[in-house]
Amino acid sequence: MENGFGSPSPSPRTYNTNDSFPAGLRVLVVDDDPTWLKILEKMLKKCSYEVTTCCLAREALNLLREKKDGFDIVISDVNMPDMDGFKLLEHVGLEMDLPVIMMSVDGETSRVMKGVQHGACDYLLKPVRMKELKNIWQHVLRKKIHEVKDIESYECVEDVPMMINGSNIFDDGQSLSVSDFSSVKKRKDMENKDHDNQDFNDLLSGKKARVLWSVDLHQKFVNAVDQIGLDKVGPKKILDLMNVPWLTRENVASHLQKYRLYLSRLQRQNEPITSFGVIKQSDFTTNDPPTCFGLQGSATMHQNNASGCNFGYAGNNIVVQDSLDMPEGDSESIFSGMTVREPIKASTGDLPDGQRRNGGSRNGPNHSCGSLGIDVNLFGSTTHQQKSWSKEIPMIMFPQQIKKEHESQGHTLLSSSGSQIHVQFDNPRFLSSTSSGTCNSEINKVSTSETKRLCTEYRSSYVNSISPVAHTIGSVSLQSEIGMGDLRDFGPISTSTGSTSTKSNVFDQKCTSNLGFDPQYLLCGSGASLQPSHETLQVCSLQDYEYVENVELSNVEFLDYHDLELFTELPSQSYDRLKFSCEYLSDSLEYPIINEGLFIT
Amino acid sequence: MGSKQLQYQVANMRETLFKQGFLDEQFVQLEELQDDDNPNFVEEIVKSFFQDSVRSMSNIDKALESYPFDFEKLDKYMHQFKGSSSSIGAAKIKEECTQIREYCRQGNVEGCMKVFQQLKKDHAILRKKLETYFQLLRQAGPAETACRPR
Numbered sequence: 001m002e003n004g005f006g007s008p009s010p011s012p013r014t015y016n017t018n019d020s021f022p023a024g025l026r027v028l029v030v031d032d033d034p035t036w037l038k039i040l041e042k043m044l045k046k047c048s049y050e051v052t053t054c055c056l057a058r059e060a061l062n063l064l065r066e067k068k069d070g071f072d073i074v075i076s077d078v079n080m081p082d083m084d085g086f087k088l089l090e091h092v093g094l095e096m097d098l099p100v101i102m103m104s105v106d107g108e109t110s111r112v113m114k115g116v117q118h119g120a121c122d123y124l125l126k127p128v129r130m131k132e133l134k135n136i137w138q139h140v141l142r143k144k145i146h147e148v149k150d151i152e153s154y155e156c157v158e159d160v161p162m163m164i165n166g167s168n169i170f171d172d173g174q175s176l177s178v179s180d181f182s183s184v185k186k187r188k189d190m191e192n193k194d195h196d197n198q199d200f201n202d203l204l205s206g207k208k209a210r211v212l213w214s215v216d217l218h219q220k221f222v223n224a225v226d227q228i229g230l231d232k233v234g235p236k237k238i239l240d241l242m243n244v245p246w247l248t249r250e251n252v253a254s255h256l257q258k259y260r261l262y263l264s265r266l267q268r269q270n271e272p273i274t275s276f277g278v279i280k281q282s283d284f285t286t287n288d289p290p291t292c293f294g295l296q297g298s299a300t301m302h303q304n305n306a307s308g309c310n311f312g313y314a315g316n317n318i319v320v321q322d323s324l325d326m327p328e329g330d331s332e333s334i335f336s337g338m339t340v341r342e343p344i345k346a347s348t349g350d351l352p353d354g355q356r357r358n359g360g361s362r363n364g365p366n367h368s369c370g371s372l373g374i375d376v377n378l379f380g381s382t383t384h385q386q387k388s389w390s391k392e393i394p395m396i397m398f399p400q401q402i403k404k405e406h407e408s409q410g411h412t413l414l415s416s417s418g419s420q421i422h423v424q425f426d427n428p429r430f431l432s433s434t435s436s437g438t439c440n441s442e443i444n445k446v447s448t449s450e451t452k453r454l455c456t457e458y459r460s461s462y463v464n465s466i467s468p469v470a471h472t473i474g475s476v477s478l479q480s481e482i483g484m485g486d487l488r489d490f491g492p493i494s495t496s497t498g499s500t501s502t503k504s505n506v507f508d509q510k511c512t513s514n515l516g517f518d519p520q521y522l523l524c525g526s527g528a529s530l531q532p533s534h535e536t537l538q539v540c541s542l543q544d545y546e547y548v549e550n551v552e553l554s555n556v557e558f559l560d561y562h563d564l565e566l567f568t569e570l571p572s573q574s575y576d577r578l579k580f581s582c583e584y585l586s587d588s589l590e591y592p593i594i595n596e597g598l599f600i601t
Numbered sequence: 602m603g604s605k606q607l608q609y610q611v612a613n614m615r616e617t618l619f620k621q622g623f624l625d626e627q628f629v630q631l632e633e634l635q636d637d638d639n640p641n642f643v644e645e646i647v648k649s650f651f652q653d654s655v656r657s658m659s660n661i662d663k664a665l666e667s668y669p670f671d672f673e674k675l676d677k678y679m680h681q682f683k684g685s686s687s688s689i690g691a692a693k694i695k696e697e698c699t700q701i702r703e704y705c706r707q708g709n710v711e712g713c714m715k716v717f718q719q720l721k722k723d724h725a726i727l728r729k730k731l732e733t734y735f736q737l738l739r740q741a742g743p744a745e746t747a748c749r750p751r
Contacts, residue, residue: 032681033653033681033684033685033688034649034652034653035646035649035650035653035685035688035689036684036685036688038645038646038649039631039634039646039688042634042639042642043634046634046636077684079677079680079681079684104684105680105683105684105687106680126684126687126688127626127627127630127687127688127690129630130630130633130634
């Protein structure tokens, strides 16, 4: 285990700069056979590796735990009397995150499969040859590269449009996203001196403190998970139950991911790619402060990697399910879904004159209106379609709530959703008016005044939620108000503030990141069943949620903190949600056709 | 006996072990690992194997005598012993381990017992032969023993 590889001087061992690499690679060999232990030791020494041998799995585990940064790679026999090699493999994977090579005299496919599924990076057959051992450094390097890559891809936002481009169904989405991203870059360059921005960048560079998950800690973790139940579990809940003061939510979230990854490996052997994709991406999502990107990226990746829509949809679904898990009401997310759309398009509309927007206070609403117009187009819906859409949404909401909200909250949600339906109707009207080309700022104003009270309520709740408890604080009814609040809130604030550079920067990134979802949004929105569309809206809601915080507090660091909070929850919960995706597979099959129709209109 | 003649005898003996199928390529691997740091590496490894196999074989004996017959346990022991015998390239023993495991799968107790008796015999023969071999090797001194078979 190594610390902070993202920082300039990560650890005393930076392999790519070290000429002597792989010499000195620290290898722990575990085998109950003393003869083999001697042979392997000799072989590895001949490779100029630093060898530690161990004839008991438990002893090895203790060694690894004691010297938390003492080894680069573990080679373990599969069959050991005190502990199954696979068990050891799991522990090492969960606690130390080291590459593990399994070895056995038995080359049975099922055994090798089991090893790989448990996370072995290689499976050597006995008798092990010297040339095989000479090569093991590649696993160490590979792991390192992958970790660095995660961070890099995370930092380089421009990678994301490339991925978006991969899905050539969504022409509009593509162009939007690309221009969006370029603007982000431009602004970033321009405002590089801004120290707030610098702070943001610093956060981006991914400094993270890793936690060593000791046996006790892991046991506490597992106990907490067991107590909560795997389907309801979330980092926050676990953190509360574990009661370890220094442990952060992110730590727990990250570990929960690994844990789920481990569980999913055991359970779901049929979709290794899917789970891998999700996990891989979300891994850095939780570890690094500005998490939203990673998450978006992951969703986008899903879509493009997918041979069919269902894969992308699965990714989408994951997030959606998560948002359901959070106490935010469905209704809220619907609204905020709309709101988020607003920023995206706004930024695309005024890409070249991003600075101008900062100066001109009246520019904002125009842009956002225009953007909403685009939105309407994307939906492929005429005015009358919107109407039907807005009617349908409440209908969808109910089954959804009933289905997902097992707790008594469900009832309050239902009742509160009534009020949202009203706003819902407002919203499409707003959309339609903008699509016709006239920017009706009156509507905007009206709705602002309507929701003013709610906004303030939201703010007060927000103050409460600054504590790490953040998004669990809001009661269900409050949540719905949040949705309304930020919808209206957004426009005025973004325009009237001569928005600081950091703000707009962050803002843009939120927008761009959101684009990852656009295609999915389209897919779902146009889908035969509106249920999926509803879910995508929820996805948006999360971003909106954070976006509002953004505007109101204009404190980048704090925002990041908040992003983190919101989003760490997502990936960690996402894994067991994969199963939900199956339900929608049939739906997703229809999407391509529907989409074609969509773009003709 | 001249040292040259002794060396020839040692080489011959080694050759025979390969030819009779007692040893395989892994033994050569061990010889290649031997260097100035561990001048008696092969002998140490072989010694380690025979020391350890005492324990393994008594385990197997117990498993064979146990009632009701536990094929799973026996299979586990055989797997272990197979891995162990692969360390020095004891080809014959390894092959017999595979055979016993196969009989375990079939539920053939008699087959297991029969092959294990053969294994014990071969184990003893190999032990004796290798003991003599290393004894002669030390007398002859390091020569062209490191040449590959065939």
